[in-house]
Amino acid sequence: MVVEIILKTVHMKNIIALLVLSVVIGCAEKTPSILAQNSELCRSILINPEESYNHEYDLKLSIEDAGNNQYRLVSVIDFHNGAFTASPLSNNDFKGLFNIALKENDKVTMDDAFEEIPRSVEEIDWFGNFVNWVRELTTYKRTLNIKSQEDFKVSGMVSFTIEPTCTFEEIPFDVFYEDGKLWVQQYPKLDKSTCDIPVLWVSMYDSPLIDYDIAMKHPYDVEFKVEQRTDCQFKMVTEMKLHGGSFNVSPLTETGFKGKFRIEVAPNDDLTIGTELLEIPQSETVIDKHPFVNGPVNWVTEDTKYEHPLILHTQEDFSIGGKIIFVIEPKCTLETIGVLFKYKNGVL
Incomplete structure (x- = not known):
C-alpha cells in the first residue's frame, strides 16, 4: 500500500495573549543554567561542597510560660554550610515555607501569628519572586492557649524546605500537659524528600540562548511522514528540529x-490518533519554578522525533483535516501546522 501525507499549511501562527509576557522573560539577560536537585550537582553551590551533606541545620523546640494559661512554642533553627530556608513571613504561597502546626484538637490552640527573631528581610529570588530568605540562626515563637485543665498529649510538626538541596524537612513533636505543666518532646526528622524530580536552579526561560536572532526568526523545522507499522496499521512520524536554543x-x-506539542484531527468516525505516543529521545520531568510553570514539566531542548499511531476505522475514501500544535519558546508563539489526511482507493 502506498503511503503519503499532504501538507496543507506550512505555518499558521497565532500568538496567545496570555503568554505574551514570557517573551519579555525570554529576552532578558541570561545567566548560566545550573541544575539544582538532590544530588552532587545541587550541593556544589554550598559554601563547602566537601562538608557532609546531612547536617545542613540544627533545630530545637522548647516551651516558654507566658502566664494566664498561655505558653509559647519556641523553635530555634541554625544553618550550616550555606543552607537556608524561606520565612513564614514571606508574602507568597510557597509550599515550603517554615511552619509549625498542631493536629486539630480541643485541648490547645495555636495563634496564627509568628514571632521571628531576628526579623527576615524581603528580597527577590532567582525567578523574580519576592521572598524572605532565612540564612542565620533564627528563633520562631507561636502562642499556645490551653483549653483544658486535664492532662493531654497533642502531636505536631515543624516543616520547611531546606535549600539549596531542596529537601522537604518534617520534624514531628508532641506537646504534653501534665500536672499543670506544659512541655514538648521533639523526635528525629522524617526521612522524606520532595526532590525526587530534578529542579532547574535557573528556569528554561532564563537560560542563555545559543543564537537569539535564530531563536526569534527561525526557531524550528518540522518534517513528517506516514509509515506502516508491523500490525498493518500506520504511524505518523514527526521530526522536530530546534534552532538557536529554542524549546517547547x-x-x-x-x-x-x-x-x-500535540497532533489533532477534526472530529470524525474514520481516523483517530492513538494514545501510545513514542518520543525519541524521551524528555525528562523537571521542576521549573518560573511563575509561568511553577511545577513539573518536560522541556524539549533538542531535536526530537515523535511517533503517533494512526488508526483507520473504515475502508471508504475520506479527507480529514488535522493540525500539529505547539508553543515555541522563548519566542512564545502558538504554532499551528495544518495537515490534510486523504484516503482514496486504499491509499492514505
Whole structure:
C-alpha cells in the first residue's frame, strides 16, 4: 500500500495573549543554567561542597510560660554550610515555607501569628519572586492557649524546605500537659524528600540562548511522514528540529499545558490518533519554578522525533483535516501546522 501525507499549511501562527509576557522573560539577560536537585550537582553551590551533606541545620523546640494559661512554642533553627530556608513571613504561597502546626484538637490552640527573631528581610529570588530568605540562626515563637485543665498529649510538626538541596524537612513533636505543666518532646526528622524530580536552579526561560536572532526568526523545522507499522496499521512520524536554543513542552508533560506539542484531527468516525505516543529521545520531568510553570514539566531542548499511531476505522475514501500544535519558546508563539489526511482507493 502506498503511503503519503499532504501538507496543507506550512505555518499558521497565532500568538496567545496570555503568554505574551514570557517573551519579555525570554529576552532578558541570561545567566548560566545550573541544575539544582538532590544530588552532587545541587550541593556544589554550598559554601563547602566537601562538608557532609546531612547536617545542613540544627533545630530545637522548647516551651516558654507566658502566664494566664498561655505558653509559647519556641523553635530555634541554625544553618550550616550555606543552607537556608524561606520565612513564614514571606508574602507568597510557597509550599515550603517554615511552619509549625498542631493536629486539630480541643485541648490547645495555636495563634496564627509568628514571632521571628531576628526579623527576615524581603528580597527577590532567582525567578523574580519576592521572598524572605532565612540564612542565620533564627528563633520562631507561636502562642499556645490551653483549653483544658486535664492532662493531654497533642502531636505536631515543624516543616520547611531546606535549600539549596531542596529537601522537604518534617520534624514531628508532641506537646504534653501534665500536672499543670506544659512541655514538648521533639523526635528525629522524617526521612522524606520532595526532590525526587530534578529542579532547574535557573528556569528554561532564563537560560542563555545559543543564537537569539535564530531563536526569534527561525526557531524550528518540522518534517513528517506516514509509515506502516508491523500490525498493518500506520504511524505518523514527526521530526522536530530546534534552532538557536529554542524549546517547547513535551506531550509527555502530565500537567495541563495548553501549548504542549500535540497532533489533532477534526472530529470524525474514520481516523483517530492513538494514545501510545513514542518520543525519541524521551524528555525528562523537571521542576521549573518560573511563575509561568511553577511545577513539573518536560522541556524539549533538542531535536526530537515523535511517533503517533494512526488508526483507520473504515475502508471508504475520506479527507480529514488535522493540525500539529505547539508553543515555541522563548519566542512564545502558538504554532499551528495544518495537515490534510486523504484516503482514496486504499491509499492514505
